[in-house]
Amino acid sequence: MSIAQTDVLIVGAGPAGLASAIQLKRQGVTRVTVVDREPEAGGMPRLCHHTGFGVWDFHRLYTGPQYARRYVALARELGVELLTETTITGWRSERALTFTSPGGLGAIEARAILLATGVRERPRAARLIPGYRPRGVFTTGSLQRFVDEEHLPVGKRAVIVGAEGVSLSAFMTLTGAGVAVAAMITEFPRDQLYLPYAPAKWWLMDVRHPTPIRTATRITRILGRKRVEGVEVESLSTGQRQVIPCDTVVFTGDWIPEHEVARKGELAMDAGAKGPRVDGQFRTSAPGVFAAGNLLRGAETAATSAMEGRFAAGHIADFLAGRAWPRRRLPILAQSPIIWAFPNAISVSDDPTRLKRVSFRVEKFIDDAVVQVRQGRKVLHEQRFSHLLPNETMRMKGDWLSRVDFGGDPPQVILTG
Amino acid sequence: MQKIYDVAIIGAGAVGTAIARELSRYRLNTVLLEAKPDVGMGTTKANTAIWHTGFDAKPGTLEAQLLRRSYALMQDYVPEAGVPTEPLGGLLVAWNEDQRQALPALRDRAHANGVTDVRIISPEEVYRLEPNLNQGARGGLFVPGESLICPFTLPLAFATQALLNGVSLKLNFPVHSVKQQDGVTLVEGPEETVRARYLVNAAGLYSDEIDHMLGHHDFTVTPRRGELIVYDKFARSLVNHIILPVPTAKTKGVLISPTVYGNVLLGPTAEDLEDKTNTATSEAGLTMLLEKGRAILPRLLDEEVTATYAGLRAATEHKDYQIRLHAEQRYVCVGGIRSTGVSAAMGIAEYVGELLAEAGLTLTPKPEFKTIRMPNIGEAGPRPYQQPELIAQNPDYGRMVCHCEKVSLGEILDAIHSPLPARTLDGLRRRTRAMQGRCQSFNCQAHITAILAKETGQSPRFLLSLDAGKELPL
Ligand SMILES: Cc1cc2nc3c(=O)[nH]c(=O)nc-3n(C[C@H](O)[C@H](O)[C@H](O)COP(=O)(O)OP(=O)(O)OC[C@H]3O[C@@H](n4cnc5c(N)ncnc54)[C@H](O)[C@@H]3O)c2cc1C
Ligand SMILES: Cc1cc2nc3c(=O)[nH]c(=O)nc-3n(C[C@H](O)[C@H](O)[C@H](O)COP(=O)(O)OP(=O)(O)OC[C@H]3O[C@@H](n4cnc5c(N)ncnc54)[C@H](O)[C@@H]3O)c2cc1C
Numbered sequence: 001m002s003i004a005q006t007d008v009l010i011v012g013a014g015p016a017g018l019a020s021a022i023q024l025k026r027q028g029v030t031r032v033t034v035v036d037r038e039p040e041a042g043g044m045p046r047l048c049h050h051t052g053f054g055v056w057d058f059h060r061l062y063t064g065p066q067y068a069r070r071y072v073a074l075a076r077e078l079g080v081e082l083l084t085e086t087t088i089t090g091w092r093s094e095r096a097l098t099f100t101s102p103g104g105l106g107a108i109e110a111r112a113i114l115l116a117t118g119v120r121e122r123p124r125a126a127r128l129i130p131g132y133r134p135r136g137v138f139t140t141g142s143l144q145r146f147v148d149e150e151h152l153p154v155g156k157r158a159v160i161v162g163a164e165g166v167s168l169s170a171f172m173t174l175t176g177a178g179v180a181v182a183a184m185i186t187e188f189p190r191d192q193l194y195l196p197y198a199p200a201k202w203w204l205m206d207v208r209h210p211t212p213i214r215t216a217t218r219i220t221r222i223l224g225r226k227r228v229e230g231v232e233v234e235s236l237s238t239g240q241r242q243v244i245p246c247d248t249v250v251f252t253g254d255w256i257p258e259h260e261v262a263r264k265g266e267l268a269m270d271a272g273a274k275g276p277r278v279d280g281q282f283r284t285s286a287p288g289v290f291a292a293g294n295l296l297r298g299a300e301t302a303a304t305s306a307m308e309g310r311f312a313a314g315h316i317a318d319f320l321a322g323r324a325w326p327r328r329r330l331p332i333l334a335q336s337p338i339i340w341a342f343p344n345a346i347s348v349s350d351d352p353t354r355l356k357r358v359s360f361r362v363e364k365f366i367d368d369a370v371v372q373v374r375q376g377r378k379v380l381h382e383q384r385f386s387h388l389l390p391n392e393t394m395r396m397k398g399d400w401l402s403r404v405d406f407g408g409d410p411p412q413v414i415l416t417g
Numbered sequence: 418m419q420k421i422y423d424v425a426i427i428g429a430g431a432v433g434t435a436i437a438r439e440l441s442r443y444r445l446n447t448v449l450l451e452a453k454p455d456v457g458m459g460t461t462k463a464n465t466a467i468w469h470t471g472f473d474a475k476p477g478t479l480e481a482q483l484l485r486r487s488y489a490l491m492q493d494y495v496p497e498a499g500v501p502t503e504p505l506g507g508l509l510v511a512w513n514e515d516q517r518q519a520l521p522a523l524r525d526r527a528h529a530n531g532v533t534d535v536r537i538i539s540p541e542e543v544y545r546l547e548p549n550l551n552q553g554a555r556g557g558l559f560v561p562g563e564s565l566i567c568p569f570t571l572p573l574a575f576a577t578q579a580l581l582n583g584v585s586l587k588l589n590f591p592v593h594s595v596k597q598q599d600g601v602t603l604v605e606g607p608e609e610t611v612r613a614r615y616l617v618n619a620a621g622l623y624s625d626e627i628d629h630m631l632g633h634h635d636f637t638v639t640p641r642r643g644e645l646i647v648y649d650k651f652a653r654s655l656v657n658h659i660i661l662p663v664p665t666a667k668t669k670g671v672l673i674s675p676t677v678y679g680n681v682l683l684g685p686t687a688e689d690l691e692d693k694t695n696t697a698t699s700e701a702g703l704t705m706l707l708e709k710g711r712a713i714l715p716r717l718l719d720e721e722v723t724a725t726y727a728g729l730r731a732a733t734e735h736k737d738y739q740i741r742l743h744a745e746q747r748y749v750c751v752g753g754i755r756s757t758g759v760s761a762a763m764g765i766a767e768y769v770g771e772l773l774a775e776a777g778l779t780l781t782p783k784p785e786f787k788t789i790r791m792p793n794i795g796e797a798g799p800r801p802y803q804q805p806e807l808i809a810q811n812p813d814y815g816r817m818v819c820h821c822e823k824v825s826l827g828e829i830l831d832a833i834h835s836p837l838p839a840r841t842l843d844g845l846r847r848r849t850r851a852m853q854g855r856c857q858s859f860n861c862q863a864h865i866t867a868i869l870a871k872e873t874g875q876s877p878r879f880l881l882s883l884d885a886g887k888e889l890p891l
Contacts, residue, residue, distance in 0.1 A: 001805070037817055037820055085815075085816055085817070087802075087817045087820065087823070089802070089803075089823070100802045100803070100808070100815050100817065100823075101815050101816075102808070102812035102813070102815040102816045103808075103812065103815065104805050104808050104809060104815060105803070105805045105808065105815075120855075120856050120859065120860070121859070122721075123856060123857040123859055124857070125647075125722055125723060125724045125725050125857050126721050126722045126723070126855075126857070128646075128703050128707075128722060128725065130697065130698040130699050130700050130702070130703055130725070131697050131698065132696065132697045133726070135881060138859070139859045141859055141860070142858070142859035142860070142862060142863065145859075145860070145862075145863040145864070146862075146863045149863055149864070150863040150864065150866065150867045150877070152863055152866060152867070152877050152878075152881070153877075153878050153881065220700065221700070225694070225697075256721065263651060
């Protein structure tokens with residue numbers, strides 16, 4: 001097996017991986033290698049043919065593919081080594097990964113590794129929706145591949161499961177392909193099309209293609225044997241079931257990090273986020289291995305992932321320059337109805353003054369909430385929120401990080417009252 | 418004058434394809450008729466995929482006898498043809514006192530069936546073998562010979578070998594009537610009538626209906642649905658053996674077993690239905706499975722679900738296989754192959770050959786019986802993406818198309834251009850594993866549809882509709 005050498009090996013050429021590679025080059029790192037299993041670099045935005053990308057990172061409004069191309073071009077200009085059609089298959093040693101590619105098998109050994117493998121949406125089977133296995137069931141991702149990549153036909157009348165940002169993305173793809181949307185359904189009592197999606201929702205779903213959003217509703221069955229004929233839905237308030245006729249169902253959101261490489265490397269994982277645990281410097285539990293982007297905790301905007309990649313690059317560069325790997329760290333745990341807190345670990349050497357905010361997500365709408373961070377019996381932080389929103393990243397102050405006692409139990413983020 | 422075949426076989430499941438393969442070693446003109454667009458699309462593709470020893474079959478039954486014989490035949494055939502398998506062994510766990518007391522009788526039955534290595538083990542040994550089991554196991558029965566098998570490759574192997582040795586295969590041939598005239602059987606499909614001197618009915622769930630067409634009313638098939646949940650490959654390390662419950666009269670019960678693809682199965686349920694096409698999963702069934710799964714292996718439920726499916730057992734009012742020779746009609750009925758047909762197929766095939774000979778068919782061996790080797794889609798052997806020599810010869814074996822299952826373009830192309838070619842997405846899935854991984858084809862289906870369309874000169878639109886499959890007209 002051939003073993004190549006590089007300074008930083010980045011797995012995943014999406015916004016997180018590419019933004020990180022670009023920043024590393026700018027900081028003067030000599031050899032930066034980005035691998036991706038797809039034939040083209042760019043990650044998920046390559047598939048989102050609608051607009052809405054680039055405002056934060058390029059101060060321009062791009063479509064997904066334009067945005068992806070911009071990142072790829074920048075990386076190329078700066079001399080990042082981009083290897084496509086290269087699938088990382090496992091770990092050869094602590095800092096060497098094995099791959100398969102049309103050129104054969106091999107391994108790449110690096111001084112530091114960044115995992116940025118992104119997410120996928122939980123498909124129908126994983127959500128245990130009973131029924132036959134008819135054609136016409138998609139996730140947003142597969143829908144976009146069908147419509148925009150391969151120009152394959154989808155149906156005529158669709159139901160979208162989910163009512164958050166990505167659901168609107170599915171809505172645009174469907175209506176763009178001439179598919180009518182019968183309804184959007186969400187288990188929550190309200191949709192989660194908060195700002196910045198709210199105006200787009202108003203324009204698209206109220207004005208242009210008036211579409212009902214069924215709240216407090218869950219999907220209980222898919223009807224149809226060969227082709228979807230409808231979905232059975234249940235009202236969570238009355239328990240009543242009803243069939244919505246349609247020939248297409250799109251499951252949106254409900255993210256699972258693409259964590260195969262991370263788990264194969266036995267990195268410590270966060271139970272709520274289902275991604276590798278990282279501290280404020282994007283360090284995983286394995287020395288020299290960093291992680292960033294959607295892999296950490298499900299989908300945020302492309303800009304958030306890119307920003308994380310960029311920040312991670314600074315810490316990777318410091319590590320290459322000799323900054324010691326922390327010897328002590330504690331996980332930061334979350335308790336239902338809080339799903340995860342981020343960062344989900346803290347290391348002795350973290351500089352808490354650089355982390356002004358800790359983000360977190362909750363399972364449901366909660367009004368007048370008090371969020372506490374406790375370590376053992378000690379309350380490190382308490383903060384009141386008038387509203388906590390599901391499918392939205394909430395932020396609390398981060399100054400409590402400096403009060404963590406490394407001899408104590410892991411800090412817990414909980415809801416009180 | 419239209420061609421008269423020596424033998425026509427109705428149904429290309431594990432059983433029908435095994436019979437076709439068996440007959441292909443003789444100087445015979447055999448035709449295999451299948452309603453669906455591919456072989457192995459009936460119950461054979463939706464089961465728990467275990468290669469049974471027959472340890473728990475009722476001694477003295479035909480099922481016990483044929484399972485035993487099949488086990489021996491498969492010991493040679495499975496490695497020869499490269500059918501993916503893993504010899505894990507079965508561990509039957511007793512969870513209460515009644516079940517524990519049932520173990521000695523089960524062991525004695527196994528020994529009576531000739532499966533002599535079966536032994537009772539202590540709770541300590543149970544936990545040594547399966548450390549992740551829930552608490553409360555009272556003891557167990559260890560059955561070293563139970564193995565995993567690939568139920569997709571097996572019928573493809575039988576059928577491919579049969580084709581290579583001269584059998585004709587007619588797909589999309591739903592038989593809707595059978596008549597006998599002047600010693601010839603006329604088997605009618607929608608577009609064609611096949612004539613044959615001998616007839617074998619291996620129509621699975623529809624074997625009773627074919628039997629009626631020949632004037633017999635010996636049994637009625639009641640579809641007994643079994644629903645299953647497939648867990649993510651990350652669950653594989655939780656399970657070392659096929660974890661079986663203590664069986665009851667009605668069912669072998671809910672088991673937890675690895676698959677040759679590296680996933681973990683939980684199931685099946687057992688529910689008698691009327692509709693022979695009802696392979697839907699149900700809310701009640703899935704809920705029940707989750708409960709059972711939690712009780713047996715709590716950590717299993719922390720992992721993601723990759724897929725759910727349901728299969729239909731061809732159960733009858735009888736306790737044994739319904740294999741009968743009607744010598745005067747030159748007809749063999751192979752019905753009621755309920756819950757062990759994948760494992761028993763080779764034994765059944767040999768037995769059907771003997772019955773046909775008894776009815777007067779001359780079995781003259783051919784000078785050469787060609788063998789085959791199937792592409793490996795199991796985790797036990799090396800897959801193409803792990804073989805540098807293969808990729809050096811053809812870079813397409815290093816070009817991943819299905820990331821979850823690590824299926825390369827080379828394998829997809831091989832399956833499309835194999836002697837028994839994949840013509841549908843489902844056919845590709847069973848030949849390569851593509852699209853059956855954790856993303857459930859959401860990443861690669863569009864791309865694979867485009868490849869299949871291009872390679873077969875069909876339009877993607879047609880393919881997507883074709884893949885919806887054809888309904889049985891019965
Ligand atoms: C349907 C949809 C619509 C969206 N719409 C918007 C929008 O309008 N605006 C917006 O800002 N954001 C949007 N997003 C979010 C945005 O796409 C993501 O936040 C962003 O792509 C995340 O970047 P990433 O680098 O973390 O991961 P990704 O972009 O997912 O990149 C991960 C890369 O890793 C590669 N990879 C994974 N495993 C391996 C392996 N083993 N070996 C090699 N390579 C591997 C993958 O091939 C992939 O290219 C949308 C997302 C989706 C799914
Ligand atoms: C949930 C479940 C779990 C099981 N687990 C196991 C296991 O672990 N191990 C094991 O060995 N067995 C198991 N079995 C049993 C096994 O799957 C069956 O016994 C076996 O597949 C039967 O094969 P077959 O060829 O008889 O039937 P099938 O595979 O159903 O084949 C019959 C074929 O005949 C065709 N056909 C029907 N009517 C017509 C017609 N009129 N014209 C043309 N073609 C027709 C059908 O399309 C079909 O392809 C299980 C079964 C189920 C349901």
